[in-house]
Amino acid sequence: MTLTDELFAKNTVKLDSKIPDGPVADKWDNYKENMKLVNPNNKRKFKVIVVGTGLAGASAAATLAELGYQVDAFTFHDSARRAHSIAAQGGINGAKNYKGDGDSVHRLFYDTVKGGDFRAREANVHRLAQVSVDIIDQMVAQGVPFAREYGGLLDNRSFGGAQVSRTFYARGQTGQQLLLGAYQQFSRQVGLGGISLYNRSELIDIVVIDGRASGIVVRDLVTGEITSHAAHAVVLATGGYGNAFFLSTNAMACNVTAAWRAHRKGALFANPCYTQIHPTCIPQSDDSQSKLTLMSESLRNDGRVWVPVNPNETRPAHEVPEEERDYYLERLYPSFGNLAPRDISSRAAKRAVDKGQGVGPKKNGVYLDFSEAIERLGHDVVQERYGNLFEMYERIAGENPYETPMRIYPASHYTMGGLWVDYELQTNIPGLYAAGEANFSDHGANRLGASALMQGLADGYFVLPYTIGNGLAPLLNKPMPGIDHPEFKAAEDAARNRYNAYLAINGTKSPDYFHRELGKIIWDYCGMERTEEGLKKALELLPALYQEFKTDLRVTGSGDDMNQTLEKAGRVDDFFQLGMLMCRDALDRKESCGGHFRAEYQTDEGEALRDDVNYCHVAAWQWGGDPMTPNLNVEPLEFEAVHLATRSYK
Amino acid sequence: MSNHLKNITLRIWRQAGPAAKGNFETHVVDEITDEASFLEMLDILNDKLVTEGKEAVVFDHDCREGICGTCSLMIDGQAHGPQRGTATCQLHMRQFKSNDTITIEPWRASAFPIIKDLMVDRSAFDRIIESGGYITADTGGAPDANLIPIPKVIADAAMDSAECIGCGACVAACPNGAANLFTGAKIAHLSRLPQGQAERYSRVESMVETMDDHFGSCTSHGECEAACPKEISIDVIALMNKDFRKAKFANRKDLARK
Numbered sequence: 001m002t003l004t005d006e007l008f009a010k011n012t013v014k015l016d017s018k019i020p021d022g023p024v025a026d027k028w029d030n031y032k033e034n035m036k037l038v039n040p041n042n043k044r045k046f047k048v049i050v051v052g053t054g055l056a057g058a059s060a061a062a063t064l065a066e067l068g069y070q071v072d073a074f075t076f077h078d079s080a081r082r083a084h085s086i087a088a089q090g091g092i093n094g095a096k097n098y099k100g101d102g103d104s105v106h107r108l109f110y111d112t113v114k115g116g117d118f119r120a121r122e123a124n125v126h127r128l129a130q131v132s133v134d135i136i137d138q139m140v141a142q143g144v145p146f147a148r149e150y151g152g153l154l155d156n157r158s159f160g161g162a163q164v165s166r167t168f169y170a171r172g173q174t175g176q177q178l179l180l181g182a183y184q185q186f187s188r189q190v191g192l193g194g195i196s197l198y199n200r201s202e203l204i205d206i207v208v209i210d211g212r213a214s215g216i217v218v219r220d221l222v223t224g225e226i227t228s229h230a231a232h233a234v235v236l237a238t239g240g241y242g243n244a245f246f247l248s249t250n251a252m253a254c255n256v257t258a259a260w261r262a263h264r265k266g267a268l269f270a271n272p273c274y275t276q277i278h279p280t281c282i283p284q285s286d287d288s289q290s291k292l293t294l295m296s297e298s299l300r301n302d303g304r305v306w307v308p309v310n311p312n313e314t315r316p317a318h319e320v321p322e323e324e325r326d327y328y329l330e331r332l333y334p335s336f337g338n339l340a341p342r343d344i345s346s347r348a349a350k351r352a353v354d355k356g357q358g359v360g361p362k363k364n365g366v367y368l369d370f371s372e373a374i375e376r377l378g379h380d381v382v383q384e385r386y387g388n389l390f391e392m393y394e395r396i397a398g399e400n401p402y403e404t405p406m407r408i409y410p411a412s413h414y415t416m417g418g419l420w421v422d423y424e425l426q427t428n429i430p431g432l433y434a435a436g437e438a439n440f441s442d443h444g445a446n447r448l449g450a451s452a453l454m455q456g457l458a459d460g461y462f463v464l465p466y467t468i469g470n471g472l473a474p475l476l477n478k479p480m481p482g483i484d485h486p487e488f489k490a491a492e493d494a495a496r497n498r499y500n501a502y503l504a505i506n507g508t509k510s511p512d513y514f515h516r517e518l519g520k521i522i523w524d525y526c527g528m529e530r531t532e533e534g535l536k537k538a539l540e541l542l543p544a545l546y547q548e549f550k551t552d553l554r555v556t557g558s559g560d561d562m563n564q565t566l567e568k569a570g571r572v573d574d575f576f577q578l579g580m581l582m583c584r585d586a587l588d589r590k591e592s593c594g595g596h597f598r599a600e601y602q603t604d605e606g607e608a609l610r611d612d613v614n615y616c617h618v619a620a621w622q623w624g625g626d627p628m629t630p631n632l633n634v635e636p637l638e639f640e641a642v643h644l645a646t647r648s649y650k
Numbered sequence: 651m652s653n654h655l656k657n658i659t660l661r662i663w664r665q666a667g668p669a670a671k672g673n674f675e676t677h678v679v680d681e682i683t684d685e686a687s688f689l690e691m692l693d694i695l696n697d698k699l700v701t702e703g704k705e706a707v708v709f710d711h712d713c714r715e716g717i718c719g720t721c722s723l724m725i726d727g728q729a730h731g732p733q734r735g736t737a738t739c740q741l742h743m744r745q746f747k748s749n750d751t752i753t754i755e756p757w758r759a760s761a762f763p764i765i766k767d768l769m770v771d772r773s774a775f776d777r778i779i780e781s782g783g784y785i786t787a788d789t790g791g792a793p794d795a796n797l798i799p800i801p802k803v804i805a806d807a808a809m810d811s812a813e814c815i816g817c818g819a820c821v822a823a824c825p826n827g828a829a830n831l832f833t834g835a836k837i838a839h840l841s842r843l844p845q846g847q848a849e850r851y852s853r854v855e856s857m858v859e860t861m862d863d864h865f866g867s868c869t870s871h872g873e874c875e876a877a878c879p880k881e882i883s884i885d886v887i888a889l890m891n892k893d894f895r896k897a898k899f900a901n902r903k904d905l906a907r908k
Contacts, residue, residue, distance in 0.1 A: 059789070062789070063788075063789040066789060077720065078773065079772065081719070081816055083718075084718070086717055087713045098796060136795045137793065138790075138792045139795075141787035142845070143843050143845045145806075145809040146795075146805070148800055150801075151799060152800050152802065154795055154796055170809060173717065173813065176813075176815075184779060184783055184785070185789075187784060188784045188786065190780045199773065222765055251712040251718060252713075253712050285683075286686060288686050288690050289690065290689070290714065291714050293714070391735075392716065396742070461789050462789075510697050510701060512700075554700055554703070555700070556704060556705045561667060564706060564708055565696075565705075
């Protein structure tokens with residue numbers, strides 16, 4: 001009996017992934033042919049709450065409103081356009097095969113499953129690859145100004161983990177252009193009355209009545225007022241939890257609160273230890289730094305990564321002769337070279353820096369060098385491709401990358417883990433859905449570049465509008481609890497007490513202080529390389545620091561107006577609880593896969609060593625009343641269309 | 651290598667709420683590295699204020715990569731500070747010297763009421779987009795993306811104006827508090843593309859009218875272009891005006907046909 005079977009027998013929650021019948025390529029069509037529909041005239045009788053207005057949230061809200069559902073959309077930003085999808089730089093994958101280089105839906109599907117180190121659900125990934133082509137069509141129809149060739153057709157570039165060019169891009173601002181496209185479509189529905197928009201409103205609880213998600217409780221960030229909102233279905237499109245590390249490429253306000261509050265109300269949290277550390281970020285320059293900035297992976301199309309062979313090298317980069325440079329990605333992974341996947345590239349950079357070969361004043365980076373590209377393509381072509389990224393680098397690092405190689409180092413960037421969802425993107429709480437980075441479903445243990453934008457839009461445009469209808473159809477004309485139900489009142493009171501409690505501690509340290517310290521622990525012990533010893537240590541340090549947070553936190557101001565310190569306190573509280581679960585999940589997964597690298601489980605060559613007999617499963621955690629005592633549930637992963645293989649990019 | 655800046659005096663606008671009377675408050679930041687960003691300097695100040703039991707200064711910020719458009723701030727009277735083509739979050743302290751006095755204010759425009767301290771309400775921008783800043787293309791049924799070739803120069807020009815981050819610096823810099831650069835940028839983006847032609851004239855008419863409901867009028871000062879962190883060209887305003895004039899005729903003709 002394998003460990004997966006043993007754990008599965010002990011599940012406390014019935015996990016039905018609802019994967020449709022048929023061969024993997026037919027499942028989505030089979031689903032659509034058999035799903036229940038809601039008559040166009042009846043759609044307006046249903047209210048759907050969408051939380052978050054990034055790619056997944058904005059596209060879902062806009063599409064649901066177009067179909068005729070009443071949509072209430074919530075964002076904690078001042079405008080729906082600010083969501084962090086906007087910061088994605090490089091591009092979006094689509095299996096269009098416009099380059100005629102052998103791409104296909106199946107190849108994108110296979111690359112994604114393999115890139116995720118065979119820890120994603122096959123059926124979901126195949127659907128993602130199928131709808132990727134529709135996304136490109138939809139976004140072009142909306143006026144997204146993708147890069148084009150001189151003949152007027154769309155241009156493509158390559159991204160890590162793929163040997164075809166399938167990435168569509170808009171300069172270095174693809175996320176911005178796609179989000180603005182979705183935001184405009186969303187805004188059209190706000191103007192037409194299909195969407196009611198609640199801005200500067202933060203979700204602080206989910207209300208579950210008789211086992212079904214019935215609405216949410218939100219805090220108006222401007223007035224501090226706490227209100228309830230009821231609906232037939234609730235969609236959480238609230239992003240990932242990369243800010244648990246404090247220093248990350250996420251925006252300052254990104255947080256786990258919505259997903260975590262759902263988790264505490266019974267939703268399972270899957271694979272929290274699958275976090276992506278992106279290889280190309282600007283290294284930390286000083287201790288007061290608040291965030292790290294990503295340099296798009298697309299730079300690795302033309303930039304070459306290297307470190308000096310000699311750890312004591314003091315000469316500037318251009319004076320180091322070729323034979324004294326180690327182009328380690330090209331050396332170790334000749335067939336993918338500088339475009340090796342993110343987890344692999346990050347670990348290789350860490351090893352170079354750990355060996356003392358790091359560059360820069362703090363010796364905490366590796367070079368990303370464009371001199372060969374500038375020689376080959378000319379300054380103008382390089383500027384055309386990467387100009388805005390080069391400018392951004394210069395503004396932050398104070399060095400000109402046309403002359404001096406960039407310095408880069410890995411940083412927390414994306415989280416593959418998230419709320420457990422079935423094939424319909426519904427959590428184990430009926431009526432509660434999770435989309436985009438907030439769910440766990442498509443990227444396994446490692447996400448490939450240019451796939452986050454693809455997944456967000458796939459979920460919002462082409463999956464949820466169908467699956468939500470299937471869930472709502474049986475509810476037609478059935479009475480639903482309204483906000484006068486005592487559960488709403490109870491949730492409001494609990495939330496109010498929670499925020500008042502932060503104000504009442506009156507200790508000595510700010511929420512930022514605790515966030516920074518928390519982040520250090522998670523980075524040190526649950527970052528790029530994890531060990532049993534380190535994780536056990538983190539599980540001692542975290543509860544102790546959390547105790548200090550509860551007794552020595554200081555939040556100034558009041559709960560009755562705009563108070564960013566108070567907002568932060570609530571988010572840091574939830575990060576603490578999540579942090580403990582991340583470490584626990586990492587400790588229990590005694591194998592290495594994708595972004596989860598356990599030093600004890602590696603090949604002789606230092607690559608991740610999976611254990612497919614015992615760990616080919618999703619670890620979905622149930623809240624156990626205390627962050628240190630979660631209950632493990634597993635969903636075994638079955639592969640029909642691909643064969644489990646050792647991932648090789650050599 | 652990083653240097654340390656000493657003794658920076660900050661004159662910061664504090665205002666308890668929309669209706670409250672505001673005033674400048676002075677704080678000194680003793681020591682900070684020039685590698686720090688401007689907003690990190692405010693983080694350090696806020697951390698100190700909270701530890702001392704005082705209320706933190708409220709300001710809008712999020713991505714800190716110059717793309718989300720959440721950050722604002724008039725720094726020494728300039729929207730987003732002294733560095734051209736740079737949003738406040740990308741401004742670094744190496745632009746300043748020890749012993750400098752820096753004045754920090756919120757965007758000042760009647761269309762952007764102050765919420766608290768340095769934070770303003772820019773939702774009037776959303777109202778403009780809601781009134782027509784889109785191409786109507788409901789989800790599903792879009793033709794193949796390569797069906798309509800778009801010349802590279804056209805796509806590039808559309809992208810130039812699509813880069814607007816909606817921060818509001820153009821309005822804050824304008825002596826009239828006009829939003830013509832913001833509105834013009836969206837109109838130029840959409841009306842340059844073949845997909846945007848069907849709604850070209852109805853779009854410009856309704857967006858300009860919504861803009862006029864909220865914002866002041868443009869008198870071609872050009873301050874907006876100078877303040878724009880994305881360096882969007884004032885040409886978009888000329889294009890918008892031209893289309894608006896045409897729309898008045900085109901739309902009338904369409905109506906006459908009905």
